[in-house]
Amino acid sequence: MANDASAVFDTLSPAVSKGSLADPFTPPADSALWRKNFLLGAATASYQIEGAVDEDGRLPSIWDTFSAKPGKVLAGDTGAVACDHYHRWEADIEMLASLGLEGYRLSIAWPRVMDAAGVPNRKGLDFYKRLLNRLKEKGITTFVTLYHWDLPQHLEDRGGWLNRDTAYRFADYADLMSRELAGTVDAWATLNEPWCSAYLGYGNGHHAPGLANDRFATQAMHHLLLAHGLAVPVLRVNDPASQKGIVANIGRGTPNSDSAADQRAAHLFEVQHNAWILDPLLKGAYPQDLFELWPGTEPLVLDGDMETISAPLDFLGINYYFRTNVASDGAHGFRDVPLEGVERTQMGWEVYPDGLRDLLTGFKKTYHNLPPIYITENGMASDDQVTDGHVDDTQRISFLKRHLAAVDQAIKAGVDIRGYFLWSLMDNFEWAFGYERRFGVVHVDYSTQKRTVKRSAELVAKFLKERKARA
Ligand code: FCB
Numbered sequence: 308m309a310n311d312a313s314a315v316f317d318t319l320s321p322a323v324s325k326g327s328l329a330d331p332f333t334p335p336a337d338s339a340l341w342r343k344n345f346l347l348g349a350a351t352a353s354y355q356i357e358g359a360v361d362e363d364g365r366l367p368s369i370w371d372t373f374s375a376k377p378g379k380v381l382a383g384d385t386g387a388v389a390c391d392h393y394h395r396w397e398a399d400i401e402m403l404a405s406l407g408l409e410g411y412r413l414s415i416a417w418p419r420v421m422d423a424a425g426v427p428n429r430k431g432l433d434f435y436k437r438l439l440n441r442l443k444e445k446g447i448t449t450f451v452t453l454y455h456w457d458l459p460q461h462l463e464d465r466g467g468w469l470n471r472d473t474a475y476r477f478a479d480y481a482d483l484m485s486r487e488l489a490g491t492v493d494a495w496a497t498l499n500e501p502w503c504s505a506y507l508g509y510g511n512g513h514h515a516p517g518l519a520n521d522r523f524a525t526q527a528m529h530h531l532l533l534a535h536g537l538a539v540p541v542l543r544v545n546d547p548a549s550q551k552g553i554v555a556n557i558g559r560g561t562p563n564s565d566s567a568a569d570q571r572a573a574h575l576f577e578v579q580h581n582a583w584i585l586d587p588l589l590k591g592a593y594p595q596d597l598f599e600l601w602p603g604t605e606p607l608v609l610d611g612d613m614e615t616i617s618a619p620l621d622f623l624g625i626n627y628y629f630r631t632n633v634a635s636d637g638a639h640g641f642r643d644v645p646l647e648g649v650e651r652t653q654m655g656w657e658v659y660p661d662g663l664r665d666l667l668t669g670f671k672k673t674y675h676n677l678p679p680i681y682i683t684e685n686g687m688a689s690d691d692q693v694t695d696g697h698v699d700d701t702q703r704i705s706f707l708k709r710h711l712a713a714v715d716q717a718i719k720a721g722v723d724i725r726g727y728f729l730w731s732l733m734d735n736f737e738w739a740f741g742y743e744r745r746f747g748v749v750h751v752d753y754s755t756q757k758r759t760v761k762r763s764a765e766l767v768a769k770f771l772k773e774r775k776a777r778a
Contacts, residue, residue, distance in 0.1 A: 331704050332766035339718040340711055343778040346726030348410025350684050352455035354386045355735040359393035363430035366418040368457035373515030384741025391756050400441050406764055407771035410448040412728045414455035417480055423461040425479055432487050439491035451492045455499040463516050468527035474534035481538035485545035494550040495542050496624050497535040501584055502556055504531055513739055521601040529606035532587050536615035554624030554683045555584045559662030563634040563644045572633045572641035575600050589674040591617035600640050624683030627663045629656035653688040653744055660713040667717040679723045685710050686730035688744040698750045698761040
């Protein structure tokens with residue numbers, strides 16, 4: 308294996324490892340990234356990498372059901388095998404550790420660890436115990452997401468996130484996991500990107516379970532946030548030493564013109580993408596402008612819910628990918644107006660690092676109680692090919708460098724940002740886009756499951772090694 312991860316330092320392009328080429332990744336000397344307590348890691352999610360969907364008592368999730376339906380996922384791909392991480396986890400952790408990555412953000416598959424009656428599934432639990440114990444042995448900081456979209460299908464059959472009861476079932480699940488895994492988790496995130504679960508899952512139907520109704524989206528969001536709020540105190544009791552938080556994706560919307568209507572459209576875009584989640588969490592109320600965008604969609608909120616949802620957090624996870632240029636749709640809302648001549652990724656997403664900086668500094672002004680932040684996902688997809696055992700992912704290297712510079716600028720502007728996780732450790736099942744879109748810093752050949760470290764990962768490893776040597 309010429310380019311396997313354990314040999315990463317030997318396989319650096321000679322010019323780069325000798326430092327004779329301008330390093331396209333290493334941050335400038337004054338960057339906050341050099342601080343050794345700035346955590347640099349990588350992220351994955353259960354359904355995207357594990358495979359083994361019907362092994363050891365795992366029950367079906369909404370993504371098994373959804374991806375099996377024709378036309379829902381590009382090329383008919385499913386997560387049935389994915390990166391086969393359920394069987395290859397030991398080698399994958401070796402790879403993570405050999406790259407010098409200091410943090411690993413993973414998620415637990417709820418349908419793997421408990422059945423419909425709430426009875427724990429020992430085999431599923433043992434998988435995560437082994438994994439987390441090994442990560443701790445390696446000295447890797449562990450961020451565990453409880454819900455990265457793979458809802459047990461039996462709960463969806465009873466209404467999923469439209470049913471308030473799902474929030475209470477989630478608290479039971481959080482209780483089990485934090486009792487079982489306490490001591491191996493440094494930080495718990497309740498949910499990954501409730502915007503995607505609520506809006507893509509129940510609002511436009513692009514994701515599982517595939518329903519499309521704005522009123523459903525706002526109600527699903529309320530129950531997701533309630534689930535978060537119910538789980539946090541449970542996690543605090545069972546695992547007091549760990550940090551508790553939630554992960555939100557954020558979107559930058561910029562106006563297509565100076566007109567008041569377009570400015571308003573950009574504002575509404577950010578309300579829909581950001582304030583819809585952050586206001587209830589940090590201000591205890593939904594933004595009223597959301598219901599200007601979607602009239603008549605106010606969710607049913609019971610007494611005490613907003614207090615439950617807005618209990619203090621130890622950290623806020625932020626996922627950022629791109630910006631959207633918008634104009635007024637002539638009625639209540641906005642429409643996308645894609646800019647021409649801008650740099651885009653394999654997803655068609657615009658590369659726009661300033662959006663990350665501007666959103667973070669904006670949040671600091673808007674939310675006086677903004678918790679410490681971890682960038683829990685940032686990265687890009689490219690059509691990476693292995694040539695002579697190497698993957699030269701030039702665009703990703705530049706993307707990462709520029710986004711880390713944006714993070715540094717936000718830190719210098721006073722935002723408390725404590726770490727950054729690359730999305731993703733390895734190529735994986737990219738939801739509705741299947742395996743075609745490659746987000747990894749490690750390439751996966753799905754026909755052989757061979758992992759090949761991409762040049763971006765080599766350069767991150769080189770930086771981390773240098774940073775460690777200086778400490
Ligand atoms: C985020 C998801 C993550 C991955 C990236 C590209 O929305 O949290 O699982 O698919 O996008």
